[in-house]
Amino acid sequence: MDSHILINLINNAALLLAMCLVYDALSAREEQLKPGIRQILSGTILGTICIAVMLNPLHWQQGIIFDTRSVLLCVAGLFFAPLTAFTTMIIAVAYRIHLGGNGVWMGVAVILASGSIAMIWKSMKKTGLEATSLAELYVLGLIVHLVMLVLMALLPGPIAMQTLGQIGIPILVVYPVATALLGKLMANRRARNQADAALKESEERWQYALEGSGDGVWDHEIQTGKVFYSDQWKRMLGFARSEIAHTPESWKELIHPEDREKVLEELHRHQRGESPEYLAEYRIRCKDNSYKWVLARGKVTARDQHGNALRIVGTHTDITDRRLLEEQLRQAQKMEAVGQLAGGVAHDFNNILTTIIGRTYLLQSKLGDRKDLLVHAEQVTLAAERATALTQGLLSFSREQVLDLRRISLNETVRKASNIFSRLVREDIEISIQLSEENPVICADESQIIQVLMNLVTNARDAIAGPGTIGIITEAVVLDQYLPMTTGGPIPPGSYAALSVTDTGSGMNGETQKRIFEPFYTTKEVGKGTGLGLSVVYGIIERHNGYISVQSDAGKGSTFSVYLTALAEQSEPQPVNEALVIPKGRGTILLAEDENSVRQMLKTILTENGYRVIEAVNGVDAVLRFSENRHAIDLVLLDMIMPRMNGREAREEILKTRRDVKVLFMSGYSGEILGEGSLEQEGVGFIHKPINPREIIRQLQETLPKRNTESS
Structure with a gap:
């Protein structure tokens, strides 16, 4: 075997492999093109490589050359799409015809046979191309080049035998090996591309899942200091991304x-291995300088041999709404606790x-x-009336006060409240009233509406x-049509009595307006506000x-607007001042009261x-006394x-004894214990404490004559 021939064939095979490696490195850019x-384009590039190896062949005789185009065409037919293989074959055939010479038809036949055999082999494969082994590739290369030796018969007679004798063995030594090496390169390339595609698909699914959940991802390489923040983390x-x-x-x-200090300490604790995961809730600044609450979770995914953290990966979850709800729950619980306290104090008071009041009434009647x-x-x-207004305010705050709903004139209610305004405002503040x-007439508890006005004016x-x-x-x-409101839902169409209170004060920004009706929220200095006034207003209006x-701009004052359903009927006539002397009544009354001073006072008044x-x-x-009498x-x-x-x-037990007995309840609490709707039942009345x-x-x-009439 001529070593010169062998070296030339090896050099040509090396050139082919080198050029294919370059193609493999550059081919990633083709992914953006249509299939x-x-x-x-791939066929054109491979055809160009074919031309390159044909430009550096083993020159055997005039017009007869040997190169590794058969290796390239075999691999192209096996690993590339048919269109790519055909394009490569056409370019190779065209250039070989261009070169001409005695071996032109053998050269064309070898080109067509190499590509065709590989495509037939590909159609017969039952496993993926990425799993093709070196042995299989070597066998394919051996078959292709055995066919190549057969096609040497297309050379002129004496030349064919001479060529076969001197070139045949080197070709069978070099070309199948080159086919196996180049084929394995393509098989690995295909496996890598499939792995990359699977990874990309997995990342897309992962990214989609994270985008859907709203979580942002971060990945910190501790040694290099480089941190990856996902687009959702930034959004x-x-x-923006940049x-x-x-x-x-x-x-x-x-x-x-x-x-900051607490968050960093928690992160460092996890990096030192003192906690199983990094977990922290904290505020983080947005682009508009507002703050959001986030829940950060993370875990060290790699450590060195000394246990030092190398990489930590985690997520950020926006928990601003959750924190707001938790804060509202805490405020509601605080409101409930304070309300219960206020209700209890009001009841005792x-x-x-x-x-x-009762003893004063008795004193007045005696004087x-x-x-x-x-x-x-x-x-x-x-003084007792002022204290009564105070307890009504406490009960209103705690929602323990029964609404005394009546048809009232909104104008008249404002006039009554105006007598109090002069004591609420300073002399340098002018009050303007436009009725x-x-x-307009509404169905409302007048004392509650006055409370609303007092709180808004304050x-x-x-x-x-x-x-x-x-x-x-x-x-x-x-x-x-519906009227949008800054708080709550829109107002449906209908007739309303509107009450507005406007001031020329400092006004409020948008953030304050969102929280203005929250219990305990105040922008006033410590000691100058409880944060309860407007929440009480909101509660009263909601109960009605x-x-x-509210409409307001910083530095331009504020306007609070209240809308209550208007009635077509006229308001109830207001009671006139009653004389101190009340006509005597008659009948027997069972008085049940656990407070001795109240019971004795009521007994005296009723007896007199x-x-x-x-x-x-x-x-x-x-129940016992009623059963006896x-x-x-x-x-x-x-x-x-x-x-x-x-x-x-007690009422339920008494009614079991006699169904027609009249009952009046007394309390400073609400009708919750009485039960919704019970006040409307026949024979049931309610008297608010403190009792007038x-x-x-x-x-x-009003109640007893009915019984007396019925029994007469």
Whole structure:
């Protein structure tokens, strides 16, 4: 075997392998092209490589050359698309015809045979091309080049035999090996491409899942200091892709200063192996300088032989809404606790006021014409009325007050409240009141609406630093379409009575407006506000099925607007001042009250007004006393809250004995214990504590005559 021939064939094979390696490195850019164009382009490049190896052949005789085009065409037919293989074959055939010579037809036949045999082999394969072994590739190369030796018969007779004798063995030594090596390169390339595609698909699914969940991903290579922040991580904070540098410092600068030390310590604890995972909740700054709450989770995925962390991967979850809900829950629980306390204080205080008011009434009835002493009694009554308003405010806050719904004039209610405004505002603040000429009528608890006005005016006063104006306006409004509101849902079409309170104070920004009705939220200095005034307003309007909204700009004042459903009917006539002397009544009353001072005071008032009173100290005692005097008792007066058995339970037991007995409840609490709808049942009335003696006598006289008439 001629070593010169062997060396030339090896050099040509090496050139082919080198050029194919270059092609493999550059072919990644073709992925962006359409499939058909990409296949033709690949065939063109491979055809060009064919030309290159034919330019550096083993020159055997005039017009007869040997090169590794058969190796390339065999591999192209096996690993590339048919269009790519055909393109390569056409280019190779064209160039070989261009070269001409005695071996042109053998050369063309070898080109066509090499590609065709490989494509037939490919069609017969049952496994993936990426799994093709070196042995299989060697066998394929051996077959192709055995065919090549057969095709040497196309050379002129004497030349064919000479060529076969001297070239045959070197070709069978070099070309199958080159086919196996180049084929394995392509098999590995295909396997790598499939792995890359699978990885890309997996990453896309992973990225899609993370995008769908809203989580941002971060990946920190600790040794290099390089950090990867996903697009969602940046979008979560309002940043564009290029606006965050991939460094730890960019993240640290965004952490809220109050949280930074705690967050970094937790991260370092996990990196030192002191915790199973990195877990932290903290505030992080957005592009607009606002802050979001995020939950950061992370885990070290690689450590060196000394246990030092090399890489940590994690996610960021936006938990701002969750934290807000948790804060609202805490505030609601705080409201409930304070409300229960306020309700309890109001209940106890109402019992004390009932005694004060009742005893003052008795004192006034005894003093007669002693005006010098009556004036002192009247002052006590006025102080008790102010204390009553205070307890009503506490009950309103705790939502323990029963709504005394009546048809009232909104204009008249504002007039009544205006008598209080002068004591609420400073002398340098002017109050302007504009009342609607249509005099809108609503169904509401007048004392509660007055409370709303007082709180809104107080809020307006506190917003005005110097001289200013507070405007109060009532209107009759008819909506023919939904009216958007800044708080709650839109107002549906209908007729409404509108009340607005406007001030020329400091105004509020958008963030403050969002939280203005939250309990305990205040922008006032410590000691100058509880944060309860507007939340009480909101609660009262909500209980009246009304709507409230605020419009404000920083430095331009604020306007609070209240909408309540308007009634077509006229308001109820307001009661006139009653005389001190009340007509005597008659009948027997069972009085159940656990507070001794209140019970004794009520017994005295009822007795002096002509009634016979049977006392009971609690609910169980009331049931017993009624059972003993069931036919004599005309009406039962029950305190709602009593030991051993409350008022409702006592009533239920009493009704089992006699269904037609009249019942009046007394309480400073709400109708919750009584049960929704029970006040509307026949024979059931309610008296608010602190009790006004004239009011209780009036209700008794309205209730008892019905029984007396029926029994006569």
